[in-house]
Amino acid sequence: MNPIENISQQFAAHKYKLTRQREAIVQVLLDNEKEHLSVEEVYMLVKNSYPHLGLATVYRTLELLSELHIVEKMNFGDGVARYDLRDDTHAHMHHHMICHVCGRLEEIKDDWLLDLEKRLEREYGFTVTDHRLDFKGTYGTCKHTGCKRDKEKKAV
Amino acid sequence: MNPIENISQQFAAHKYKLTRQREAIVQVLLDNEKEHLSVEEVYMLVKNSYPHLGLATVYRTLELLSELHIVEKMNFGDGVARYDLRDDTHAHMHHHMICHVCGRLEEIKDDWLLDLEKRLEREYGFTVTDHRLDFKGTYGTCKHTGCKRDKEKKAV
DNA sequence: GCTCATATCGTAACGATTACTATTTAAGGG
DNA sequence: CCCTTAAATAGTAATCGTTACGATATGAGC
Ligand SMILES: [Mn+2]
Ligand SMILES: [Mn+2]
Ligand SMILES: [Zn+2]
Ligand SMILES: [Zn+2]
16 A cells, blocks of 8 residues: 555544645655655645645644644754654664764664563553654764764754 | 763863853753753753843853854754753764653664765765754653643643 | 952842744545 | 545644853953
């Protein structure tokens, strides 16, 4: 099943309408799945396919997608919320590697935490339903070279 | 060496003055190390020991403590930044367990990610300098009981 | 005590998000 | 079809956490 069809069904299952506005927004997310777009960025991009769409609708739709667990609302410390498509083949959120030299952000889709989740259950009686794991560091290729971005964005 | 003395030295090493205001703020953090206080909460608490202290000073001081890696600025999705004391005996940030039934938040001070860090180095040439790991789930004691807090705070 | 960089204070400005009101859309029933 | 009604959108005002600013205070070194 293609992604948009899948999402359409999730909308229907929760009695939400997949309006043209919502579909345009979802399409922007699918077309930019490697990015971690902010509301403003989605707003700018969706204008190409739906010029008249309002900013408030982007806010409301992304909130809705978050509620349906289609996207994850994340905060990377730059002052805006960013929305990350979840993979429907994995129960838990994927992991991130963030290079603080060049700013590159890569994803690890496999769940590397399954052993630790068992350990939490054993040692604390804590059942994991989701998680967030971000690694901060540097890529070997970045260590000694002047990378594109050089900490231009101050954490907020 | 007691904590306040230790922090005092870090200030000195970076040519920052440990003013009475800053010391009062640090003391609030030390006295509430189990909490994850917001700026506003620190502001209210510090008024007990230093009634005239200004809000802007709290903002600036917490930012400074973050820069010195004495605290970690975190966002748990409730709309405010929260500040978490780092343990100077561990190089990397500690982990969290967050119960979405009762809202309880506990810490795991040991670094459970050392093996995964080696794997990142091997497989991606990525050297980890820090990380953030939050587990979301439920404690066994919370599963079937009506806990104190019941999702009263909506994620933001 | 004088100088000057550093820090504080109170508040205005900023900007992301939310809340609100009017308007539009579309599903369901006659 | 048309009517009713709930859901969704648009545009914008209000909110609120945070940052920036100008004036004042502090205190280390001379
Ligand atoms: Mn991602
Ligand atoms: Mn903590
Ligand atoms: Zn997992
Ligand atoms: Zn680690």
